[in-house]
Amino acid sequence: MEVLGILGIIISGILIGIGFYGLSSTSNIIRVLLSSEIILNSSILFVFSFSSIVGMIYKPIIFSLFAIGMALTEVIVAFAAIILYYRQKGRLEVE
Amino acid sequence: MFPPTSELVQLILFTFFGIMAIAFAIYIVRAKNVFYGAVSLAFLGVSIAALIALEAPLAYGIYSVFHILLYVGATVTFLAVSLVMFKDLEVKIPKGSTGILAGGAVSVLFLITVYISLSQVTVISLKPINLTILADNILETYWFPLIILIIALLTTLIEAISLARRD
Numbered sequence: 001m002e003v004l005g006i007l008g009i010i011i012s013g014i015l016i017g018i019g020f021y022g023l024s025s026t027s028n029i030i031r032v033l034l035s036s037e038i039i040l041n042s043s044i045l046f047v048f049s050f051s052s053i054v055g056m057i058y059k060p061i062i063f064s065l066f067a068i069g070m071a072l073t074e075v076i077v078a079f080a081a082i083i084l085y086y087r088q089k090g091r092l093e094v095e
Numbered sequence: 096m097f098p099p100t101s102e103l104v105q106l107i108l109f110t111f112f113g114i115m116a117i118a119f120a121i122y123i124v125r126a127k128n129v130f131y132g133a134v135s136l137a138f139l140g141v142s143i144a145a146l147i148a149l150e151a152p153l154a155y156g157i158y159s160v161f162h163i164l165l166y167v168g169a170t171v172t173f174l175a176v177s178l179v180m181f182k183d184l185e186v187k188i189p190k191g192s193t194g195i196l197a198g199g200a201v202s203v204l205f206l207i208t209v210y211i212s213l214s215q216v217t218v219i220s221l222k223p224i225n226l227t228i229l230a231d232n233i234l235e236t237y238w239f240p241l242i243i244l245i246i247a248l249l250t251t252l253i254e255a256i257s258l259a260r261r262d
Contacts, residue, residue, distance in 0.1 A: 002218055004109050004150050009213075011113040011146065013206040015120050021198030022124030028186045030129045030178065037136055037171075038120050041143045045116075048158070050209075052150045055219025058232050061158045066237075068162065069244045072170045076251040079177055080258055086181060 008049030015042030027093045029085065033078050040071055109149045116142035129184050133175040140167040153223035177258075 015038055022035030044064050051060040086092060119139040126132040141163060148159035178184060233241060 003106065006213075007106075007109060007113065008146060008150055009209055010206065011116060013202045013209070014117055016205050017198040017202030018117070018120040018124060019198075020201040021194045024197050025124070025191075025194030026186065028129065030181075030184075031124065031132065031186055033174075034123050034129065034132050034136055037174075038123060038139065041116075041139055044162075045143050045146055046209075048147045048150055048155055052155070052221060053213065053218055054216050055221055057154045057221060057224055058229055061155065061224075061229060062233055062237055064158060065161060065165075065233075066240055066244055068166045068170070070247065072165065072173075073247040073251050075170050075174055076254055076258075079174070080254055083180070083258060092181065092183065 002053060005049045005053040008045055008052070012042040012046035012049060015039075015045070027095070029082050029092050029094050032094075033075070033082070037071075037075075040067070044068070105149055109146060112142045112145040112149065116146065125188060127185055127188060129186055130175065130178045133171065133178055137167050137171040137175065140171055151221045154221045155224075157224060157226070157229075 019035045019038035019042060022038065023032060026032065026035075044067060047060045047064060051057075082092070085094075116139055119135045119142060122135045123132040123139065126135065144159040144162040144167070147162065148156050
């Protein structure tokens with residue numbers, strides 16, 4: 001259904017806004033990471049919503065599989081950096 | 096004219112999961128304790144997987160399973176469990192409307208850009224997925240990114256071991 005594709009694009013647009021709000025309004029490093037995860041989720045939803053309108057099947061699936069694989073890597077690398085920061089500074093707030 | 100019953104149910108479920116996704120996303124950025132925010136991210140992931148599956152069950156259903164298994168099952172669980180290591184997880188709730196205005200502006204700009212792009216595309220209906228073609232695509236066309244992904248995941252394994260060590 002084309003309606004679902006358009007509705008999905010609207011939802012992903014709202015989620016991007018929420019994620020950007022989370023990124024810009026906090027100094028807590030973990031919340032910044034969580035907000036970037038919201039943007040990642042919304043971008044994956046956007047890819048599928050747009051692809052459902054233009055009739056693509058395989059490319060969005062392959063792209064998103066690689067994206068979530070890299071997201072897993074990114075979360076662990078970011079978390080290692082956060083732990084290092086916490087050990088050195090003793091807090092999770094950034095200037 | 097009303098849509099058929101199955102499409103109506105699909106539309107209602109899609110709207111429900113869409114509202115849930117937005118609610119969980121708002122909770123993530125507004126929760127006082129980031130641990131609960133990370134747990135909420137799991138529910139956001141499940142809602143996104145449901146939305147993707149509902150868009151085209153026969154074509155994208157397989158991906159939503161991977162989204163729950165890989166993203167919710169591995170990434171978010173790792174994030175939520177690892178947060179237990181920290182002591183001060185309480186966060187000040189931001190005040191002021193600058194962030195809300197910035198987020199709203201990004202949303203509006205994004206939707207305007209997409210609206211302009213959508214007016215130039217032709218709508219094509221989706222066919223059911225063929226897993227053989229999907230596997231062939233991954234192994235023959237996208238073999239190099241696959242190798243990079245495998246190496247990246249292996250390095251995270253080493254990193255997880257070094258994270259588990261105290262010093």
